[in-house]
Amino acid sequence: MLRQDLLALTTDDLTVLSNRGLVKRAFKELEEGELSYDITQDAQGNISIRWSDVECVLPATEELSDRHCNCSATTVCRHLIRSILIYQRTQLLKPNSSPQTSSQFWNPGDISDAELSNYFNKATITRAKSEFNSGHVIELIKSNKPVARIHTLAYTVRFLVPGDIRYTYCDCSEPAPCKHVLYSVWPFRKLQPEQISGIISTQQEAAPIPVDILNDIEDNLISLLSSGIRGINKANIGRLRRLEQNCRTSSLIWLAEIIAEIIQEIERYESRDARFSSTRVVELVGELCIRIDAIRNDTGAVPQLFIRGSQTDKLTDIGAARLISLGCGVQVCHKNVQLTTYL
Ligand SMILES: [Zn+2]
Numbered sequence: 001m002l003r004q005d006l007l008a009l010t011t012d013d014l015t016v017l018s019n020r021g022l023v024k025r026a027f028k029e030l031e032e033g034e035l036s037y038d039i040t041q042d043a044q045g046n047i048s049i050r051w052s053d054v055e056c057v058l059p060a061t062e063e064l065s066d067r068h069c070n071c072s073a074t075t076v077c078r079h080l081i082r083s084i085l086i087y088q089r090t091q092l093l094k095p096n097s098s099p100q101t102s103s104q105f106w107n108p109g110d111i112s113d114a115e116l117s118n119y120f121n122k123a124t125i126t127r128a129k130s131e132f133n134s135g136h137v138i139e140l141i142k143s144n145k146p147v148a149r150i151h152t153l154a155y156t157v158r159f160l161v162p163g164d165i166r167y168t169y170c171d172c173s174e175p176a177p178c179k180h181v182l183y184s185v186w187p188f189r190k191l192q193p194e195q196i197s198g199i200i201s202t203q204q205e206a207a208p209i210p211v212d213i214l215n216d217i218e219d220n221l222i223s224l225l226s227s228g229i230r231g232i233n234k235a236n237i238g239r240l241r242r243l244e245q246n247c248r249t250s251s252l253i254w255l256a257e258i259i260a261e262i263i264q265e266i267e268r269y270e271s272r273d274a275r276f277s278s279t280r281v282v283e284l285v286g287e288l289c290i291r292i293d294a295i296r297n298d299t300g301a302v303p304q305l306f307i308r309g310s311q312t313d314k315l316t317d318i319g320a321a322r323l324i325s326l327g328c329g330v331q332v333c334h335k336n337v338q339l340t341t342y343l
């Protein structure tokens with residue numbers, strides 16, 4: 001029995017499941033060829049690998065875990081990575097092996113409830129379902145490695161092996177498969193067959209329109225536009241600051257951010273800062289007006305969460321991270337140049 005799950009894992013997938021350093025070491029140890037091994041597979045598909053230094057198992061129905069190697073590591077170790085690599089190599093050497101190529105698009109929504117219940121008990125599923133239906137926005141992409149971005153929780157779930165939730169990666173700290181896999185499989189089922197990507201919102205009722213705050217913002221914009229930045233006084237700025245705070249407490253995060261940026265531009269103007277840009281002020285006012293209109297006239301075409309922002313849209317502290325530079329964007333402005341580094 002071919003273990004298609006193991007054959008589907010690419011080097012990148014192994015990096016996601018462990019880390020780059022471990023994958024490199026595993027490759028290096030194999031290349032050096034100093035280790036001997038004995039690989040056996042039983043009728044259920046469980047694989048045991050007796051290496052000259054450790055022993056590993058790759059169970060057919062359990063998730064990859066530190067329990068499956070007898071070394072002292074407490075996470076997926078290089079021995080398990082090495083075991084997957086050696087299994088892949090021995091299978092590819094066989095004359096009649098025809099491992100499925102994983103270049104096909106697939107839909108995690110096809111994963112059955114029965115399969116989900118192998119990894120989550122009934123209580124967990126029931127709890128997750130009612131939480132999920134309470135109003136979440138999930139962005140989905142079907143591909144050979146489908147992705148679900150849960151905007152309301154700021155987690156991204158990646159599916160590495162077709163139909164197998166043991167090989168999922170989420171940026172939360174729970175071991176795979178975590179409960180966010182449920183939050184990803186369910187919305188994938190709501191995509192139309194021909195849809196490659198989409199945004200699903202489980203918000204049942206329309207969010208109430210905060211008419212008072214929106215009116216207040218418009219009144220302030222009118223007075224800003226009629227006096228101009230030069231004519232603005234301390235009382236006006238104080239009102240804008242209170243408005244920014246009101247927006248934040250009413251979950252109008254993007255409106256609050258725009259008002260904060262307008263205040264920043266006013267302060268730049270007053271301190272004769274070269275970064276002040278009158279064009280930028282107009283852009284900010286325009287964006288604010290567009291968002292206000294979209295909140296007042298909710299057609300459902302775009303989730304309100306994207307228009308208003310959510311409490312999870314905030315600065316995130318990153319402890320240790322490995323960032324890969326993807327280049328730089330350059331925008332030449334009137335009196336300054338803006339560089340944006342993509343990571
Ligand atoms: Zn180990």
Ligand SMILES: [Zn+2]
Nearest residue numbers: 170172178180
């Ligand atoms: Zn998770």
